[in-house]
Amino acid sequence: MNKKIFILGGGQSALYAAREIRKNNRDAEITILGEEKFIPYERPPLSKDFLLNKRIDEDLYFCSKETLEEEKINYLNTIIIKVDFENNILVSEDNKQYTYDTLLISTGSKNRKLNINSEVDDEIFYLRNLEEANNIKEKALGKKNILIIGGGFIGLEIASSFSQLNKNISLVEVGNQLMGRIIPNQIADLVKQFHENEGNKIILNKTISEITKINEKYKILLNDNTEIISDLIVAGIGSIPNVGLFENTKLKLDNGIVTNEFCETNIKNVYASGDVSNFYHPLYAKYMRLESYQHAQNHGLCAGKNISGIKTEYSSIPWMWSDQFNLNLQLTGICDDYDEIVERGKRIDDGIIYFFLKNKKIKGACGLGIAGKVGRDIRITSKLTEKNTIVDSSLLSDQSQKLNKLIQK
Amino acid sequence: MADENWIEVGSTDSIEEEDLIRFDHQDKTFCVYRLTDGFYATDGICTHEAVHLEDGLVMDDEIECPMHQGIFNIKSGEALSPPACDDLKTYPVKVDNDKIFIKIN
Structure with a gap:
């Protein structure tokens, strides 16, 4: 019998997990249970191009219904009201029961x-x-x-x-x-x-x-x-993790669902990814909960790999962006643990970045520039943080010097 | 006789290895790349949102959009990582006497 995999939550993390599982497993039955009538869509444009009427509903879907059908990923619009972790059963509002072999919880967060x-x-x-x-x-x-x-x-x-x-x-x-x-x-x-x-x-x-x-x-x-x-x-x-369904169950909660670096919860065959997960980050050696596009996607992909039996550690350096007017703000890493701040650039037109270093290593950086002016340097910074590279702060502060040369291959 | 479709971009030493330059011609913007095995060209604007890829990061055979980290294969134009979904158009490139030319039409 084919393995039944259910994904609770119908957002970005759910979709990327589902597609990753399908990539690795041709036969599993994969079902996403989403509370919205829409198949998974991009949320960042909602506060920007969607309000500005530059993009409409159909432009926001990550992939078409046809693609989901081709990949045999079921999307069910339903509300789950109970999870029975003892018997691996999900119960919906209309009293249907779904039995899973593996469950991924990607219920996201809700508005405070x-x-x-x-x-x-x-x-x-x-x-x-x-x-x-x-x-x-x-x-x-x-x-x-x-x-x-x-x-x-x-x-x-x-x-x-x-x-x-x-x-x-x-x-x-x-x-x-x-x-x-x-x-x-x-x-x-x-x-x-x-x-x-x-x-x-x-x-x-x-x-x-x-x-x-x-x-x-x-x-x-x-x-x-x-x-x-x-x-x-x-x-x-602000927002709070969507965990109401799991209160008073044996699923371990603490500012979201507690997961290890492999997206595993304290219950066997139950995983969590995205906003709802308070996960262990091996590079920072601490638990964190992130709400961002990159995290929803990459954490979903990582959960999908682990569910498929490909043991994969999640150690992405956090990265997020915000677009306001023609400005693009980007943040990488964590900017609250430092002993030195280095400024790069003086004009928003060319991009301004603040690097936060500790012991000559970049812990985080935040930049602001017109359109994509800070993107390349922020991306390079993510790589330097990931590799724990010692950097020369005089090079960071000199905008005439390209940062590419700092990356050791 | 010169083929009119080949447009001169500049000299080969105007692009560092594993880097790119922006090239504007008529109303269009292109990116011309120098990779370890030669020169390549694509459209200069990301297919996700209207952002110039000239500020993006070139790593191996890939260009990453500086705004939202959509990734494209420079040689095929294939969109490799979201939020980019649509492929980037690519153009033939040739080098003649240390000059780079791209074929736009």
Whole structure:
């Protein structure tokens, strides 16, 4: 009998795992159980080109339905309400039972929600999936004043898109800098300045005290008694791993599903990948949970290999990007463990990168430039970090010197 | 008589090994690469989003887009890694008297 492999969650990590398993195993029955009616699609454009009407639904799919059929990967749109790890059974909302030999959990993460008052809480928009992006786009039609709560990637990308659609943006962030959870302040300050030059109002160090609905508008009161009037409120205040289904089961949870470097959970034949997994990273010798495009893809591929019996360690150097206006921000590695900071470049047009070094080795770097100006150097940095290479900081800071030469083959 | 389809890009020493230069001709942008075994040319804009590949990283036979790390095989144009899905167009290249030419049409 063919092995039955079920993948819980219908996002990027699920799809890449499924295709990798198929590549290595012609006969397995592979089924993705997704809660959305759409087959797996790219999420990064939702806050950018999709809001700007440059890309539509069909442009976002990773692959076509026909490709999934050819590769014999089933996509079932269903909601699973129970996992029985003792008997390897998944139970759906419509009371169907699915028995698995191997289970991969790629349920991703969900939006952290604001709790302001019951009158308006349900009217605050969030953006994670295609349906939410469509709702925001529809609601924003003809509206002028938009309040964004949260100065992370998603809030800033929405601010950038709506600004390009000539809307008035106010963005409120509780922290003392933008993107404070992961981006160094040097780059965050440049991004803030750029948004302000484009006319966006960025308000740091403030919280929302009250929101009142007056006719079709909202009156927002900040903790310093500043008042903002808005037609639409969108919040991007972080996300939490989607693990509700596994609470009170024997699956080990701690800020997501705990997995080792092979995507294995504490239960035999149960794996986890992507946003939902708090995985052990051998290069950093610690557990981490990442929410990024590259991670969703590579972790899915790694899970797919391990499920196929090809023992593969996951040791990708974290990398993420954000596109705002014509800026491209990139981060590689981890920028909070260093004894030296090196700056490369002075102008955003040519790209500015901050390298974070410890004992002459790069631990992380963050750069900002027009279009792809920092991409090559950030990519080289990932390779140097991966290889634990000792680098000459005078070469890093000299933009006339190409960094390619630092890579030892 | 010179074949009009061959367009001169520049001298061979204008490109370092395992590197590329951007070449604009009429309304189009191309990338011309120098790999260990010769010269190659592709379209100069990533098929994923409109970004110039001139700022990308050349490693072995691959060019990686500087914006979102889509990877293409330089010799075949094949899209090897997402988010790039569509292949990159490639063009014939020849070297004559230390000058590089690409055939655009």
